[in-house]
Amino acid sequence: MSAIVQFENVGLRYGLDSETLSDISFSLHAGGFYFLTGASGAGKTSLLKLLYLAQRPSRGVIRLFGEDVVTLPRKRLPGFRRRIGVVFQDFRLVPHLSAYDNIALPLRVAGMEEGEVDAPVAEMLNWVGLGDRGQARPATLSGGEQQRVAIARAVIARPEILVADEPTGNVDADMARRLMTLFEALNRLGTTIVVATHDLPLMAQVAGGQMMRLDRGRLADPTGSLRYPPRPQGTA
Amino acid sequence: MSMRRADRRAANAARHRLLPEGRVAGPMPWIIAIMMFLTVLAAAAGLGLGTAVRAMSADLAGRATVQVVEADPQARAELSTRVAQALRGSDDVRAVQPVDPQRLADQLRPWLGEDAVSGDLPIPALIDVELTPGDAAAKVGRVRNLLLGLSSKLRIEPHAAFLLPLAGLLSALGWLSAAIVLLMALATGAVVVLAARGAHDSHRGTIEVLHLMGATDAQIARLFQRRIGLDAALGSAAGFSVAVAVVLLVGTRLSATGSELISAIDLPWAGWALLVVLPVGGVLLATFAARWTVLRALGRSL
Numbered sequence: 001m002s003a004i005v006q007f008e009n010v011g012l013r014y015g016l017d018s019e020t021l022s023d024i025s026f027s028l029h030a031g032g033f034y035f036l037t038g039a040s041g042a043g044k045t046s047l048l049k050l051l052y053l054a055q056r057p058s059r060g061v062i063r064l065f066g067e068d069v070v071t072l073p074r075k076r077l078p079g080f081r082r083r084i085g086v087v088f089q090d091f092r093l094v095p096h097l098s099a100y101d102n103i104a105l106p107l108r109v110a111g112m113e114e115g116e117v118d119a120p121v122a123e124m125l126n127w128v129g130l131g132d133r134g135q136a137r138p139a140t141l142s143g144g145e146q147q148r149v150a151i152a153r154a155v156i157a158r159p160e161i162l163v164a165d166e167p168t169g170n171v172d173a174d175m176a177r178r179l180m181t182l183f184e185a186l187n188r189l190g191t192t193i194v195v196a197t198h199d200l201p202l203m204a205q206v207a208g209g210q211m212m213r214l215d216r217g218r219l220a221d222p223t224g225s226l227r228y229p230p231r232p233q234g235t236a
Numbered sequence: 237m238s239m240r241r242a243d244r245r246a247a248n249a250a251r252h253r254l255l256p257e258g259r260v261a262g263p264m265p266w267i268i269a270i271m272m273f274l275t276v277l278a279a280a281a282g283l284g285l286g287t288a289v290r291a292m293s294a295d296l297a298g299r300a301t302v303q304v305v306e307a308d309p310q311a312r313a314e315l316s317t318r319v320a321q322a323l324r325g326s327d328d329v330r331a332v333q334p335v336d337p338q339r340l341a342d343q344l345r346p347w348l349g350e351d352a353v354s355g356d357l358p359i360p361a362l363i364d365v366e367l368t369p370g371d372a373a374a375k376v377g378r379v380r381n382l383l384l385g386l387s388s389k390l391r392i393e394p395h396a397a398f399l400l401p402l403a404g405l406l407s408a409l410g411w412l413s414a415a416i417v418l419l420m421a422l423a424t425g426a427v428v429v430l431a432a433r434g435a436h437d438s439h440r441g442t443i444e445v446l447h448l449m450g451a452t453d454a455q456i457a458r459l460f461q462r463r464i465g466l467d468a469a470l471g472s473a474a475g476f477s478v479a480v481a482v483v484l485l486v487g488t489r490l491s492a493t494g495s496e497l498i499s500a501i502d503l504p505w506a507g508w509a510l511l512v513v514l515p516v517g518g519v520l521l522a523t524f525a526a527r528w529t530v531l532r533a534l535g536r537s538l
Contacts, residue, residue, distance in 0.1 A: 074538065081448055086449075105449060
């Protein structure tokens, strides 16, 4: 399998503070299912931001799809971003757009003709069980429904990488299992999945899932080898 | 099925409303309307005064008045007749019109009282002269020589000499109007820049989401362009309509004065065409300013 994501000695510093992420090196392979775990404040969200190109690192090299994105000209970033789907921790649905229009956003951004948008959006609404809620605004949806809209929006353009930040943080256990099943289905279609979570039972649900653990801004396993199941904290 | 149709309708509209709708409710269209109203009025004033100055200049350059300064009424009448004949024979003169002594006396009565018509007070006879087109100064010089040959009691007064300061004033007012139009355009651009910055700041969350989905700066800027362009179009149309109504009303009032001088302030068709260009230009300016502002702001993000 080829590496779709490569981090080499990546560091991230916000302003003049000490490094939030230090010496991060790892590779993710196309079609893999990866968990990123660690305590709150360990740097999971910051690492994901680097991954979905919301942030440039302070040092190190990041390669996405074989290209160094750290030195990539700004105008080329949109092309890379369209290949990555993101489920934000706080959903970030556009509040004045309906669920339908939120899900259709990536297709419209990609320039798809309006006539071609309807079918995939309707399919995606049904896929996440919101076929009858297409015209609902985010404010009228429950937390779980918003979560599913956010996931549908992230996957509708068939991204090569799906990044999800604590996707099960705001839903009950049953919904969390269903979401993970959705991710697995997507993974079987070839999408590389990266999920930040600290829900160990959830990780155990995914057969073949691999785990990276962040501890105070550093990968807990400095060699960068990925392991599953995770070792208990404190063991060598 | 109807749900699907509703979805499609919503989708068609949605491409253009990734930013919340808020026209008319926001201050932008109203501000643009007021600025366009003032701009059109200033431009109309400038164009009207320009027309007046041009008409006046053309008129004044080709006109003069000959004064027959003779105390004896009979000799004055005879000399006037000779002068009129001589002038009519000149190649430099197109028309000669002796001013009716009675009309002249009537005009002087408010200042001189009944003395103006008693004949006791020597009042010069006046002859209006319209020169043929060409170098007015040279023609006036030749006519002056012609008059000197007839009598030493003749004076020629080119109209340009005493109405020139007024023409200068009107011309200055015209340029002032042009400056006001320019300043209003700058102010409109500044207002749009501020509005675009405000809109960009208030929709930062949506913009970030669009960016992370792969939207280009140009795509995002188009959203702002469209919204601000629509606001500007609405405001410009309103401001222009009211301004045109005011211009027409003022035009009617000017005509009603009956004054030849004031009636010269006219807006020709070319002037109206220029006025129509203003709202179009305003919308283009607003759209460009919005695009420029948003692209600059987006350029500072990743």
